[in-house]
Amino acid sequence: MSSLLSVPLGERAVVLKISTEKELLRRFYDIGLIPGATVTCLHKSPFGDPYAIEVSGSVIAVRKKDLKKIFIKEAKIN
Amino acid sequence: MTAEKTIALAGNPNVGKSTIFNALTGLHQHTGNWPGKTVSGATGFFKTSKAIYTLVDTPGTYSLSAKSQEEEVTRDYICFGNSDAVLVVLDSTAMARNLNLALQIIETGKSVIILVNMLDEASRRGIKINLNKLSSILGCPVLGVSANKKKSVKKIGEALDNLPAPSPFSLDLPAPVNKALDSLSEALFSETNRRFKSLNLLLEEKAFIDKINPPDIFLKELETQKKLLSEAGFSPKALSEKIAEIRTRKASEIAKETVTYEKTSEDTRSRKLDRVLTGKYTAFPFMLVLFLIILFLTISGANYPSEMLSKLLFSLEVPITSAFKAIGLSEFLIALIVDGAYRTTAWVVSVMLPPMAIFFPLFTLLEDSGYLPRVAYNLDKPFQKCSSCGKQALTMCMGLGCNAAAVNGCRIIDSPRERLLAILTNSFMPCNGRFPIIIAVITLFFAPAFLKGFSTIWQSLLLLLVLGIAVGITFLINKILSKTILKGLSSSFILELPPYRKPRLISVLVRSFLDRTLKILIRAIAVSIPAGIIIKLLANLTIGGRSILFYLTSILNPIGEIMGLDGIILAAFILGLPAAEIILPLTIMIYTEGGSMPMIEDVTLIGNVLRENGWTFLTALNFLLFSLFHWPCATTILTIKKETGSLKWTLASCLIPLSVGFILCAFTNLIF
Numbered sequence: 001m002s003s004l005l006s007v008p009l010g011e012r013a014v015v016l017k018i019s020t021e022k023e024l025l026r027r028f029y030d031i032g033l034i035p036g037a038t039v040t041c042l043h044k045s046p047f048g049d050p051y052a053i054e055v056s057g058s059v060i061a062v063r064k065k066d067l068k069k070i071f072i073k074e075a076k077i078n
Numbered sequence: 079m080t081a082e083k084t085i086a087l088a089g090n091p092n093v094g095k096s097t098i099f100n101a102l103t104g105l106h107q108h109t110g111n112w113p114g115k116t117v118s119g120a121t122g123f124f125k126t127s128k129a130i131y132t133l134v135d136t137p138g139t140y141s142l143s144a145k146s147q148e149e150e151v152t153r154d155y156i157c158f159g160n161s162d163a164v165l166v167v168l169d170s171t172a173m174a175r176n177l178n179l180a181l182q183i184i185e186t187g188k189s190v191i192i193l194v195n196m197l198d199e200a201s202r203r204g205i206k207i208n209l210n211k212l213s214s215i216l217g218c219p220v221l222g223v224s225a226n227k228k229k230s231v232k233k234i235g236e237a238l239d240n241l242p243a244p245s246p247f248s249l250d251l252p253a254p255v256n257k258a259l260d261s262l263s264e265a266l267f268s269e270t271n272r273r274f275k276s277l278n279l280l281l282e283e284k285a286f287i288d289k290i291n292p293p294d295i296f297l298k299e300l301e302t303q304k305k306l307l308s309e310a311g312f313s314p315k316a317l318s319e320k321i322a323e324i325r326t327r328k329a330s331e332i333a334k335e336t337v338t339y340e341k342t343s344e345d346t347r348s349r350k351l352d353r354v355l356t357g358k359y360t361a362f363p364f365m366l367v368l369f370l371i372i373l374f375l376t377i378s379g380a381n382y383p384s385e386m387l388s389k390l391l392f393s394l395e396v397p398i399t400s401a402f403k404a405i406g407l408s409e410f411l412i413a414l415i416v417d418g419a420y421r422t423t424a425w426v427v428s429v430m431l432p433p434m435a436i437f438f439p440l441f442t443l444l445e446d447s448g449y450l451p452r453v454a455y456n457l458d459k460p461f462q463k464c465s466s467c468g469k470q471a472l473t474m475c476m477g478l479g480c481n482a483a484a485v486n487g488c489r490i491i492d493s494p495r496e497r498l499l500a501i502l503t504n505s506f507m508p509c510n511g512r513f514p515i516i517i518a519v520i521t522l523f524f525a526p527a528f529l530k531g532f533s534t535i536w537q538s539l540l541l542l543l544v545l546g547i548a549v550g551i552t553f554l555i556n557k558i559l560s561k562t563i564l565k566g567l568s569s570s571f572i573l574e575l576p577p578y579r580k581p582r583l584i585s586v587l588v589r590s591f592l593d594r595t596l597k598i599l600i601r602a603i604a605v606s607i608p609a610g611i612i613i614k615l616l617a618n619l620t621i622g623g624r625s626i627l628f629y630l631t632s633i634l635n636p637i638g639e640i641m642g643l644d645g646i647i648l649a650a651f652i653l654g655l656p657a658a659e660i661i662l663p664l665t666i667m668i669y670t671e672g673g674s675m676p677m678i679e680d681v682t683l684i685g686n687v688l689r690e691n692g693w694t695f696l697t698a699l700n701f702l703l704f705s706l707f708h709w710p711c712a713t714t715i716l717t718i719k720k721e722t723g724s725l726k727w728t729l730a731s732c733l734i735p736l737s738v739g740f741i742l743c744a745f746t747n748l749i750f
Contacts, residue, residue: 022315023570029323030140031178032174032329035323037330042349045356045361047459050571058574059575059576061458061468062572
């Protein structure tokens with residue numbers, strides 16, 4: 001399964017499953033990052049980590065190690 | 079007769095909640111510790127023709143699930159506090175996410191009025207919101223709020239005067255959960271809003287168990303239902319996740335039904351700015367230049383007013399003295415009041431006020447624009463390397479204003495270990511009380527004469543270098559602490575990067591003056607008056623022909639010498655514990671034999687006093703280092719005690735910077 005980390009910057013993907021620990025999972029839910037949500041990968045910070053992603057209208061910084069645990073549906077939508 | 083009501087104000091972070099708070103209450107408010115980061119709720123008052131309202135601002139949160147301290151404050155206030163209704167502020171450019179919180183607040187069974195904010199920005203980005211439809215779905219009044227504050231305030235007042243009944247809205251929960259809640263609510267007969275409370279008790283939310291103290295018959299029923307639900311696949315943990323998911327889905331559903339996008343709704347302005355401000359090659363140069371500009375404006379802008387203020391304040395000394403003489407005060411008392419209290423205060427005000435009055439508004443502008451979270455974003459990787467997180471960069475920035483406020487602000491960091499790291503190292507960032515001292519020493523000892531025309535730029539660069547040292551040491555100590563007494567890996571971190579917004583100039587100026595400048599100035603004055611008197615007493619009370627101050631400085635002298643300083647400087651640092659801004663004035667006061675501070679209208683004269691007392695380039699350097707790293711001021715220490723709840727960590731927060739300062743000074747003293 002590919003994760004959000006594999007989505008090229010500037011492109012979108014639909015979340016399939018999130019397998020981070022419970023605390024972070026709840027945080028993701030609070031900001032609208034749930035299975036089925038569309039996420040845009042926007043840019044990465046100057047040192048290459050974290051990334052900025054857009055979900056339901058807001059931009060969120062998430063670290064690479066956590067992006068790896070957000071799995072996406074294979075077909076990308078553009 | 080006018081009624082009195084209490085209204086809570088809630089919303090996600092960065093939705094313009096403070097703007098609405100300010101618009102409603104004007105200047106009738108008591109602010110929390112750090113505006114913009116409402117950490118201990120601000121309250122304010124406003125009147126309509128029908129009632130007087132107390133408005134309580136709560137910290138911006140994404141959820142009521144109480145995972146961080148700020149969320150806990152908000153949750154507890156909304157669920158158990160005394161509010162009659164809640165104003166929920168939504169950002170119209172991110173409705174789905176904002177509705178999630180709104181739903182949670184509606185579920186608590188409070189009367190809710192929804193305020194949809196940032197409508198101007200939404201319409202610029204082609205986002206349209208059907209407020210009427212939203213109101214009928216949610217079952218509560220929905221008001222649009224735009225830049226026209228007067229109109230909005232009137233609308234909000236009218237809505238509050240006709241306070242609606244709580245909305246009947248509820249989530250579509252799975253059938254077994256609904257059934258369980260039905261029988262639980264029945265058993266919770268003595269309570270209001272039973273369904274909501276039952277659900278939270280079912281989810282084992284600790285605050286609810288503590289505060290509700292349910293009857294035995296309920297507890298028995300609770301066990302039965304928990305068992306039944308677990309068998310149906312809903313353990314409390316799974317259930318809580320399920321409900322969060324159902325709610326998030328509902329929120330985006332409602333957003334889909336009520337929000338339409340005309341063209342591309344993308345925030346192209348923020349995207350473009352981010353390309354530069356967080357770009358690989360541009361982010362850090364921009365950050366450095368930005369901070370340099372702020373320091374430059376602070377130094378150059380403060381020079382002249384500082385001089386004027388000190389001339390004015392010192393010229394008042396003569397009339398004040400003669401006034402006291404006229405009413406027949408004794409010489410000793412006059413000396414105590416005028417040479418001690420007044421002169422110290424005059425010093426502190428004239429040295430401190432101008433840089434503060436310039437720095438704080440500039441900093442608030444930066445905060446208001448949405449740039450600061452980008453600093454945290456840019457710097458997260460290096461902080462990760464030290465097992466910490468980028469949010470520490472935010473608290474460090476706050477520390478430039480006031481360490482005590484910043485220690486409070488460390489609540490934005492979720493992980494307790496990382497929060498402690500941020501608290502323990504925060505005093506490394508020179509606060510606004512120490513800024514003027516550092517600027518003065520730089521001006522006196524590190525600005526060579528041949529740089530005449532460019533001296534302000536040079537001073538700003540040096541000040542930036544000093545800040546660089548502070549940041550570097552913060553990283554180092556972070557690393558050392560996380561390898562020793564605060565072992566652990568850096569936790570997960572998510573941070574919102576809000577849209578860039580044009581700062582509201584007037585509001586920023588007023589707020590930063592009232593909340594920061596005035597507050598800190600009053601504190602400094604309150605501290606310098608007794609400090610001035612104590613110094614005067616210590617210098618004039620004698621034992622065996624020598625002043626007490628003499629004994630104190632003699633004891634400290636050997637330690638001072640190891641550090642390339644002297645006993646007098648150390649004594650000034652100790653006496654400056656209540657407020658760092660009086661350290662340099664105290665040093666000079668002790669040097670000058672008269673036992674009171676000299677009247678000095680010209681900064682270069684201070685330099686002469688210091689040089690006459692043996693100050694060299696090295697003394698100045700060590701003085702700078704020690705003013706960065708010694709111990710937090712008294713207010714900060716108290717705040718650390720309050721925030722950590724531990725004497726041990728409070729002590730650590732004093733000893734860590736002290737050891738750093740001692741080692742650095744001893745080191746430079748050895749090699750030079």
